[in-house]
Every structure is written in structure tokens, then in C-alpha cells.
Amino acid sequence: MITPSTSPSVLGPPATLEEQLAVLIASEMRDDDVVFTGLVTGDRTALFAAGIPLAAAVLAQKTHAPNLTVLLAGWIVNPDLREMRRPPVSEFDPELLTLPCDARGQRFPGVMNAQRGDVTLGFSSAAQIDRTGALNTHRINLPGGGFRALVGPILIPEHMTLFGREIVMMPRHDKRNFVGQVDYRCGPPLPRQRAGAAEYGYGGAGPSLVVTPRCVLDFDQEGLMKLRSVHATSSIDDVLAHTGFDLRVDSSVPTTPRPDQEYLDVLRTEVDPFGVMLGTQDRGSR
Amino acid sequence: MIGHVNGLEVDLLAAAGLLRSVETSYVGLERFGRAPNFSAAWESGAVDFVTFSEQVGFDRFRASQAGLSFWPVIGIAGSDLVDGNPQIVAAQCPITGRPYYAVTPAAPDVVVIHAGRGDCHGNIALPAERQLSHSLDVILAQACDTVIVTVEEIVSPEVLRARPDLVEIPAFQVTAVVEAPQGAHPTSVLGYYPADDPGIQEYLDATSSGATAREVCGSTEDDYRKQRHSASWRSQAATGRTQGDA
Incomplete structure (x- = not known):
């Protein structure tokens, strides 16, 4: 483990949005967290929904949360990603077998027993989300009738009920993604999720944070989405103009905090030195 | 077709017009995006997507492995998955009275x-x-x-x-x-x-330009190899075993 106070300060370019969000998400992680990050496909989606959370979890391990556990794709425990030259291309990429790690689950059921509550923090992503935090990865209704096929619910239902808490990474923030009501609920609306925790006895708290290229959102006591902070590159008006429902905005909404320089240094030197996870490979010399 | 997480095999059956329904949590091609032939068949109503979650997709096979008539599930509660699927039935634990969903085995x-x-x-x-x-x-x-x-x-x-x-x-x-x-x-x-990435892309290009599954795959194994094995993959595969050798 490397503590920020002992790592050398590296002068470099200002943080990219991806780096800023990785530091922000790392700060949400606790020392006793077991973090599930999946492998999501599609370049922008993969960066947002897989690269940033994975970098954040390893950053948290190397700073304030040395005992945190990373469950990559639910079967690789605490991977060492420093030597990785390209992101894994699939959930069972053969190259994952060459990744140094603490443990590699070879069996199902195995290292991740979701219904027992093994996972305390998960990450997900979707084409649609609504103000109740319900996600849709399954199908989109078309205006003239019919629908457009997406890929199916995958593990979203379990993310939203069985994982301790959930951070939703939305790679796109437009009115067609932030909708009044999702066309298919792959997980429960948060008010129903909370009622269901008592009724069904599942341990998950549902979505706690939603991160987008424009802002960070969380949920109020009624389980409805509200604006937590706005990125410096956006504004409240910009967020509202690209949100398809009446978003709760408090009188004072801060700007999303700039990343701590020491965390940024660790991120660049110890977590993702080749820029593989955060898509900074092509950036000039640091 | 009964699966848990599915991809090209379902897409190919859909392209061949041989698929009536699929019970699964995912049909897609990972880094290649949606499964185009399956998607078109589902959107047109030719194929039914009987929707389960990923964990339930796995556990339905465990139910069959254990010879059980149902598998108890809570992780899908509150989602749209539990509506309109006769293979997912609201149930109650006979010991504690706790609510569950009973899901059919994969069978x-x-x-x-x-x-x-x-x-x-x-x-x-x-x-x-x-x-x-x-x-x-x-x-x-x-x-x-x-x-x-x-x-x-x-x-x-x-x-x-x-x-x-x-x-x-x-x-x-x-x-x-x-x-x-x-x-x-x-x-x-x-x-x-x-994986033969160029070969997958060529399959997608061929089926999207209207070729039938038979035209895409050929009638014999030899046809298939000639038509579908990309040159780069053929040279990689020729080097033999890569890793994970017993």
C-alpha cells in the first residue's frame, strides 16, 4: 500500500473528467468494502462503467482503504492492473488469466455469493434511468409502436437488491437517457426497493449515487433523484435541459470537487500508469 | 434455447430462422454490441425473449442439476421481470413465511x-x-x-x-x-x-447485407472454414495451444 503523503508529487496536466470522477468515487469507498465491477462493452460505456470504477477501487486500496476487496467481473479478486497494456475485451478474456491477483474463482457458485450479501458496493450502467433510480438495459419503446432491442437485464436486478449499495455510471446524460419512467424496469424503483428490503429480507440499499458526464446525483428520503453536484464543464441549466423529468435541485448545489492532488498522483503513477483504464493512453508526456 | 448469458449461438439460430424463443438474461456480442439477427427477430415478434436475471439464469440450471421443481429467488423482486412470466411465481417460505419468487428449473x-x-x-x-x-x-x-x-x-x-x-x-x-x-x-x-475478431465482424457484415445463415456458413465444415476463418485467425490458431494446458 502506498499512502498519498509518501508518494512523489507528479506535476502533470489538469485532471480529465474521468480522473476527477475516479478520485470522487474512490472517496465513496470504505476500508471494509467488497466492490464488484463488471466488464461492460462499447468504448465510451466501458470507460465510464468499468474503467472508472475499477481505477477508483484500486485507488481507494492504495490510499485510505487498504483492506478493500475488488471483485473484477465477480471472479478475479484484487487484480494488479499496473502492467495491463489494454483493457480486457470480454468478461472471460483469456488474458485475464495472466493478470496477477490474490485469488481467481474457478467455480460457480464461488467467490461471489450475492444473495448472502458478499458485495457491499456495485457499479452498473444503463441506457435509461428514471427519477426513482430504476434502470433499463432491456428494451426501448419506439414512438410509433414497437421497440428497439437492447441486451437484456443481465445482473441489474441483483445489483439493485442484493448489493449493499450501488453507484450507477451513466455514460450519456440526455433526455432520452434520463426519462420520466423507464420502458422496462430491470430493477425496482427506489421507494419500492426500500419497502422490498423489509418484505423480502434482501440486504441491498439500491442506488446511492448516479454519475454522469454532466453531474453527480443522489436520492432523497422519498427515494427520488436530486442533484448533488454539477461538473465545472456543465451548469444547473445544462443538467436540467438534458434531463427528461422534473429533477429536484436544492437552493445551493456545489460544483463537483476537483481531485485531491495527492490522490491524482497515486492514480497516475500507481493505479493506471499506462492510462488503460481511464483512456488517457494517448495523452502527451506527464 | 435455454441459457443464462448468450451470444453468437443465439444470433446464428435467429439468422437461420430456427429460433422460436430464448430464456436468458442477455443476448449480445460484448464488444461487438447488440446481436443484430436476434434483435431483429425479437423486435419483429418472430422470437420471444423470456426474461430472467443472470443469477437466476445460472440457478435455474442448478435446480435441474439438483432435481428440484423450483428454485427460490429474492433478487428479482420489484422489477418488471416478475410480471407476465408464468415461469416466475410469487411464493412463500413454508418455514419462515418469508416471500420469495419460485422459478422453474431450466429443464x-x-x-x-x-x-x-x-x-x-x-x-x-x-x-x-x-x-x-x-x-x-x-x-x-x-x-x-x-x-x-x-x-x-x-x-x-x-x-x-x-x-x-x-x-x-x-x-x-x-x-x-x-x-x-x-x-x-x-x-x-x-x-x-x-476469438476470431475479424471473423466475427465478417459474420456480422455478411448477415447484415442480407445473406442467409446457409450462405454465411456454407453447407459443409470445409465450406465453413474457407468462408469464415479469417486469415489472421488461421495463422494464430495454427500455432496451437496457447495457455491453460493441462
Whole structure:
């Protein structure tokens, strides 16, 4: 483990949005967290929904949360990603077998027993989300009738009920993604999720944070989405103009905090030195 | 088709017009995006997508493996998955009274899996270095009375008897073993060959330009190899085993 106070300060370019969000998400992680990050496909989606959370979890391990556990794709425990030259291309990429790690689950059921509550923090992503935090990865209704096929619910239902808490990474923030009501609920609306925790006895708290290229959102006591902070590159008006429902905005909404320089240094030197996870490979010399 | 997480195999059956319904949590091609032929068939109503979550998709095969008539589930509560699917039924724990959903077993008529090595009796070995997904194949093989295993190579029984710990599917659980070298193409087999990415893209391009599955795949194995194995993959596959060797 490397503590920020002992790592050398590296002068470099200002943080990219991806780096800023990785530091922000790392700060949400606790020392006793077991973090599930999946492998999501599609370049922008993969960066947002897989690269940033994975970098954040390893950053948290190397700073304030040395005992945190990373469950990559639910079967690789605490991977060492420093030597990785390209992101894994699939959930069972053969190259994952060459990744140094603490443990590699070879069996199902195995290292991740979701219904027992093994996972305390998960990450997900979707084409649609609504103000109740319900996600849709399954199908989109078309205006003239019919629908457009997406890929199916995958593990979203379990993310939203069985994982301790959930951070939703939305790679796109437009009115067609932030909708009044999702066309298919792959997980429960948060008010129903909370009622269901008592009724069904599942341990998950549902979505706690939603991160987008424009802002960070969380949920109020009624389980409805509200604006937590706005990125410096956006504004409240910009967020509202690209949100398809009446978003709760408090009188004072801060700007999303700039990343701590020491965390940024660790991120660049110890977590993702080749820029593989955060898509900074092509950036000039640091 | 009954699966848990599905891809090209479902897309190809849809392209061939041979698919009526699929019970699964995902049909997609990972880095290649949506499965276009399946998507079109589902959107047109020609194919039904009976929707389960990923965990439930796995557990339905565990129910069949254990010979159970249902599997108890809570993780899908509150979602739209529980509505309108007669295979998901609200239930109650007879001991605690806690609510559950009872889900039907997978109950496939035939299971088909692909593996590295088998012998003439039908013993099937997994690589020593393996991935979690291999154990899902073992569960599938043990969830059905009719199991067809295609293998990269049939080896002598003595070879497998030297490493009986790797034989995760013994012959009595196998109905038929078929030698089908490169039989998982264009997907990968650990220890034998990687995925044929250009080959997958060519398949997608060919089917999107209206070619039939027969035209795309050819009528014989030789046709298939000539038409579908990309040049770059052919040279990679020729180098033989890559990793995960027993």
C-alpha cells in the first residue's frame, strides 16, 4: 500500500473528467468494502462503467482503504492492473488469466455469493434511468409502436437488491437517457426497493449515487433523484435541459470537487500508469 | 434455447430462422454490441425473449442439476421481470413465511457444450488453468439427461486417467462425444485458440447485407472454414495451444 503523503508529487496536466470522477468515487469507498465491477462493452460505456470504477477501487486500496476487496467481473479478486497494456475485451478474456491477483474463482457458485450479501458496493450502467433510480438495459419503446432491442437485464436486478449499495455510471446524460419512467424496469424503483428490503429480507440499499458526464446525483428520503453536484464543464441549466423529468435541485448545489492532488498522483503513477483504464493512453508526456 | 448469458449461438439460430424463443438474461456480442439477427427477430415478434436475471439464469440450471421443481429467488423482486412470466411465481417460505419468487428449473431437453479434451468413452477434461465459466458448463452438463459434448480433440483414455482430477464430466453423464476441432470458432477455447475478431465482424457484415445463415456458413465444415476463418485467425490458431494446458 502506498499512502498519498509518501508518494512523489507528479506535476502533470489538469485532471480529465474521468480522473476527477475516479478520485470522487474512490472517496465513496470504505476500508471494509467488497466492490464488484463488471466488464461492460462499447468504448465510451466501458470507460465510464468499468474503467472508472475499477481505477477508483484500486485507488481507494492504495490510499485510505487498504483492506478493500475488488471483485473484477465477480471472479478475479484484487487484480494488479499496473502492467495491463489494454483493457480486457470480454468478461472471460483469456488474458485475464495472466493478470496477477490474490485469488481467481474457478467455480460457480464461488467467490461471489450475492444473495448472502458478499458485495457491499456495485457499479452498473444503463441506457435509461428514471427519477426513482430504476434502470433499463432491456428494451426501448419506439414512438410509433414497437421497440428497439437492447441486451437484456443481465445482473441489474441483483445489483439493485442484493448489493449493499450501488453507484450507477451513466455514460450519456440526455433526455432520452434520463426519462420520466423507464420502458422496462430491470430493477425496482427506489421507494419500492426500500419497502422490498423489509418484505423480502434482501440486504441491498439500491442506488446511492448516479454519475454522469454532466453531474453527480443522489436520492432523497422519498427515494427520488436530486442533484448533488454539477461538473465545472456543465451548469444547473445544462443538467436540467438534458434531463427528461422534473429533477429536484436544492437552493445551493456545489460544483463537483476537483481531485485531491495527492490522490491524482497515486492514480497516475500507481493505479493506471499506462492510462488503460481511464483512456488517457494517448495523452502527451506527464 | 435455454441459457443464462448468450451470444453468437443465439444470433446464428435467429439468422437461420430456427429460433422460436430464448430464456436468458442477455443476448449480445460484448464488444461487438447488440446481436443484430436476434434483435431483429425479437423486435419483429418472430422470437420471444423470456426474461430472467443472470443469477437466476445460472440457478435455474442448478435446480435441474439438483432435481428440484423450483428454485427460490429474492433478487428479482420489484422489477418488471416478475410480471407476465408464468415461469416466475410469487411464493412463500413454508418455514419462515418469508416471500420469495419460485422459478422453474431450466429443464433443457438436450445440453450441448464444447470442451478441450475427451476420450472415446465420453470422459471430458477441463484445463487445469480455467475460468469460472467452465464450471457453468459442468453445471449445464449435469442438468440434463441428454448431453452432447463437442471437443477439440479425442485423446486416449490413458491420457485422461493420468489426470482424473481434471475430468469434471465423467462418461456416465455424457450421451455423445463429438470430435470437432476448432468447433467453437469464431469464439475462443482456452488453451487452443483465441476469438476470431475479424471473423466475427465478417459474420456480422455478411448477415447484415442480407445473406442467409446457409450462405454465411456454407453447407459443409470445409465450406465453413474457407468462408469464415479469417486469415489472421488461421495463422494464430495454427500455432496451437496457447495457455491453460493441462
